[in-house]
Amino acid sequence: MRYAQTLRVVNCLKWLVIVLAALYVFIVSVSAANGVFAQLHSIKSSDFDIPVPALFALAAFVACVIGSRFGRSLSEENEDHLPVAWTLPSSRTRTLLTIMSVDGLGILATIAIYLALSALLIVTFGVTKYVVLPADTPIELARYIIEPFAFYALLMALTASTGRAGRGLVGWYWVGGVFLGLLAASPFIPNPWHAIFNVIDFINPLAYGSYSSNGGHVSVVVNGSTQALTYVGTLTPAMDVVALLTLFAVGMTLALIQWRRLEA
Amino acid sequence: MDQSTPAISIDRLTKRYGQTAAVSGLTLAIPQGSIFGLLGTNGAGKTTTFKCMLGLARPTEGRILFEGKPLEPVLFERLAYVPERCALYEWMTGAQLLEMQRRSFARYDEKRANELMDLFALDRKKKLGKYSKGQQTAMALVLAFSIHPDLLVLDEPAAGLDPVHQRHVLDLIIGESAGGATVVFSSHQIGQVERAAERVAIMHRGTLRLAGEVEQLKADVKVVEATFDDEAPSLNGLAGDPSVGQIQRSGRLLRVYVRGNGDEIARKITEHRPRSVRVLDQNLEDIFLTTVATSTPDVMER
Numbered sequence: 001m002r003y004a005q006t007l008r009v010v011n012c013l014k015w016l017v018i019v020l021a022a023l024y025v026f027i028v029s030v031s032a033a034n035g036v037f038a039q040l041h042s043i044k045s046s047d048f049d050i051p052v053p054a055l056f057a058l059a060a061f062v063a064c065v066i067g068s069r070f071g072r073s074l075s076e077e078n079e080d081h082l083p084v085a086w087t088l089p090s091s092r093t094r095t096l097l098t099i100m101s102v103d104g105l106g107i108l109a110t111i112a113i114y115l116a117l118s119a120l121l122i123v124t125f126g127v128t129k130y131v132v133l134p135a136d137t138p139i140e141l142a143r144y145i146i147e148p149f150a151f152y153a154l155l156m157a158l159t160a161s162t163g164r165a166g167r168g169l170v171g172w173y174w175v176g177g178v179f180l181g182l183l184a185a186s187p188f189i190p191n192p193w194h195a196i197f198n199v200i201d202f203i204n205p206l207a208y209g210s211y212s213s214n215g216g217h218v219s220v221v222v223n224g225s226t227q228a229l230t231y232v233g234t235l236t237p238a239m240d241v242v243a244l245l246t247l248f249a250v251g252m253t254l255a256l257i258q259w260r261r262l263e264a
Numbered sequence: 265m266d267q268s269t270p271a272i273s274i275d276r277l278t279k280r281y282g283q284t285a286a287v288s289g290l291t292l293a294i295p296q297g298s299i300f301g302l303l304g305t306n307g308a309g310k311t312t313t314f315k316c317m318l319g320l321a322r323p324t325e326g327r328i329l330f331e332g333k334p335l336e337p338v339l340f341e342r343l344a345y346v347p348e349r350c351a352l353y354e355w356m357t358g359a360q361l362l363e364m365q366r367r368s369f370a371r372y373d374e375k376r377a378n379e380l381m382d383l384f385a386l387d388r389k390k391k392l393g394k395y396s397k398g399q400q401t402a403m404a405l406v407l408a409f410s411i412h413p414d415l416l417v418l419d420e421p422a423a424g425l426d427p428v429h430q431r432h433v434l435d436l437i438i439g440e441s442a443g444g445a446t447v448v449f450s451s452h453q454i455g456q457v458e459r460a461a462e463r464v465a466i467m468h469r470g471t472l473r474l475a476g477e478v479e480q481l482k483a484d485v486k487v488v489e490a491t492f493d494d495e496a497p498s499l500n501g502l503a504g505d506p507s508v509g510q511i512q513r514s515g516r517l518l519r520v521y522v523r524g525n526g527d528e529i530a531r532k533i534t535e536h537r538p539r540s541v542r543v544l545d546q547n548l549e550d551i552f553l554t555t556v557a558t559s560t561p562d563v564m565e566r
Contacts, residue, residue, distance in 0.1 A: 003364045004353060011355075083347040086320055088368045089340040264320035 001088060001098045005073065009106035012069050016062075016110060020117045028124055040125055049132045050122065053140035057211035059114040063148035064206065066110040068170050070103040071155030074259055075166025082264035096259050100156070100252070107148050139237040143208060146244040151177075151205040153251025160258035177206040205247055208240050269332045271296040271415055271446035272317065277326035279312050286312040288470045290326070294448055294463075299441045301461030301478075302450040303552050308467040310450040311348050314419050318345055330415070339415075341369060344408035348419040348450075350400040354393030358386055358403060362410075369411045377410035383432055398424035409436055416440060418449035422456060434460050458548035468556040478548060485509060485546050485554075486526035490518045490538040497536050502529065510554050521546075521554050 031037060074096070077085045085095060122128055134140075155173055159166035183189055184201035201207045270293040277290040287309040294300045304310045315321035317328050319335050330339055352361060358381065366372045381388060384402035386395070395403060401424050408416060418437070422430040430453070437460050441447050451457050457464060458478060465475040474481070490496070496518035502508050508529065509521035518538070522529045526543040533541050546554075 001368070003360075003367045004356070007356065007360060080349060080351040081353060083318075083320060083345060083351045084353070087318060087340050087343070087345045089337055090368075091337045094337075263322060264315055 001085060001090060001095050002102060005099050005102040008073070008076075009070065009102055009109075012066060013106060013109055013113065016066060016113060020113065024117055024120060024124075027121065031125070037125060040127055043130075048130050050127065050130045051211075052131065052133050052137055053144065054211050055115060055118045056111070056141050056144035057209060058118070059111040060144035060147045060209050062114045063107050063110040064151045064209070067103075067107055067148045067152035068155065068174065070106055071152045072159045072166040072170055073099050073103055074156060074255065075159040075162045075164075075169075078161070078163040078166070078262065080163075082262070086264065092260050093256065096256055100255075103152065104149065107152060108145075111145065111148070136237055139241065140211070143237055143240050143244065144211075146241060146248065147205055147209050150208075150244040150247040150251065153248045153255065154203075154205060155251075157251045157254035157258070160255045161262055177204050180204050181207050202243060203247060205244065208244055267296055269296070270294055270329075271298070271331060272448065273329045273332075274313070274317070275327050275329075277313065277316055277328065278324045279309075279316055279321060280324045285470050287316065287467075290467070290470075290472050292465055292472065292475060294446060296331070296446050297441065297444050298463055299437060299447045299461045300449070301457035301464040302448060302467065303454065303457060303464055303548075304450070304467035305556055307469070308556075309470040310467060311419055312470075313467070314345070314347075314417055314448075314450070318343075318417065341371065342411070342414040344411055344413035344416050346401070346404045346408050346416075346418045346421050348423070350397070350404050352392045352395075352400055352403055354391065356392055357389055358392065358395075359388040361392060361403065361407065362388070365407050365410060371411040371413075373410055373412060376412070377406055380406040380409055380436075384429060396424070398426065398429065401425055402429060405433060405436070409440065412443075412445075413440075414445055416445055416447045416449070418447065420451060421449055422451060422453060430456065454549045454552055464548065466552055466555045474551070474555045481551050482546050482548070484523060485551070486522050486524070487544040487546055487550060488520040488522055488526045488529045488533060488541065489544055490520075490530075490533045490536075490541045492516045492518065492536070492538050499533065499536065502532065505529065505532075510557060512557075521550075 077099075086092065088095070090098070122131060155170065158173060159169050162169060180197065180201055181204060183197040184194070184204075184207065186194070189197060272292075272294040274290055274292040274294075277287055278285060279287040290309070290313060302310050302313065312321060316323045317335075328335065330343075353364075356364070362374075362377055362381075365377070366374065384399070384406065386399055386403055386406065392400060392403060401421070405418075405421060408418070416437070421437075422433045425433065434456055437447050437449065447460075449457075449461075461478055463475070463477050464481070466473045494516065496513045496516055498513065499511065499518065499520075502511060502520060507523045509523060511521075512519040516539075518533065520526075520529055520533070530541050530543050
């Protein structure tokens, strides 16, 4: 099973590299045509910074997108392939753990590939001097690395017992996650609904992916509105990590239970 | 391993989906080293039985033992299964699927796999999604036979194959059994089952209707076939004869299935002045059709 899953993940990563390479060429070409390089070199370093956690936040978002593809690995097996997967000399639990470990490496590789693109852009634009490491960088990095895993695990739990329907569920999972985040953040939703959406949003991994930093005169906001950040900000970064780890563990467990109960 | 222990023993297997019993109270013993044919009409419960055997579906009741033990994942190292609906990874090439098999099974024999790929004329570089249905079935057979299994479970293994490749499948089954493997297979091509299987079981609507050695089953029942100048008489008196199984009437043709040699029944029919009467041996198709026939005689019209 490891071989089949590795092929799936590698195929997906190949496409990611192609898309990101095209994106790099596009950004550099457009920037060069509009004189962005010259403008960047004229900015004082006290007016602009690039916090490393912000790069990880973006990488986590990309990993969630790719994790959406990996997250229906079990439902993909359920598209008539179970007689192959379940007649290999391996228990269902071991098969599941093999699939998840390969997918997990794929998620880490996605983060690494995205960070590589970011580094390339930073070097290309000559803005390495603006890269900063805030004091809370380690815990923020932990949060952004765990977030796509929690997202992936819940998606696995959602699609483990589905077949082709898993494809549609992935789309609805994204719609639901984003919509819930908006409801939780919206100042126009009256209480008690606002409070209820806020509580439900605890189980929405996408809600943990936002990043905010006021470096100099430029505010960097990634993956969400400032209102959403206000809410997530009520948790400490360490609590965010614990919450995401809990979501990951719950997702894994639910996926395993369903996978073991499934019938071909 | 004690040779008297069945390769597979199925004890009162029942599988229900909601209120529907796909298999009901099935008890079977499949001897080691035998070729066992499982026959039945569509929906008879053959595929469900295979799924329950292999742990792909959970029995509602009953138990299944392999060489006296419950199914364990390690058994799949020496068990091969070809499902009715080929479930190969269509995005893989033939070569990649063989590589997956190589990495998964310690018993994988690359030379054998290559021979089989050539036998079925399969393109290793082609994506499996581009294979025809018959080629996908052939690919599944390549995987199954490439690991020299001790136990083969084949659900419609010749479906979609041309007659030449169907013959190859039959030869492979017989060859594998000659090497000591136990083969359990289902097929709608009863001629193939008759040629290969030593024992058969016939299922109908989820229940076992008949099981035994093919030669014995064929010897047990004779067919007395009579033609008349006009409509065949009903011969109600024959129905009370304990040796008579089924009576079929279709126009001028009367066919009576008789346990024993059939001569006495032929004599009784002669009293009704038929144009001709003959006592025939049954083939497996006759046995199958009479077994699954309903009580309405005309259903059997062919």
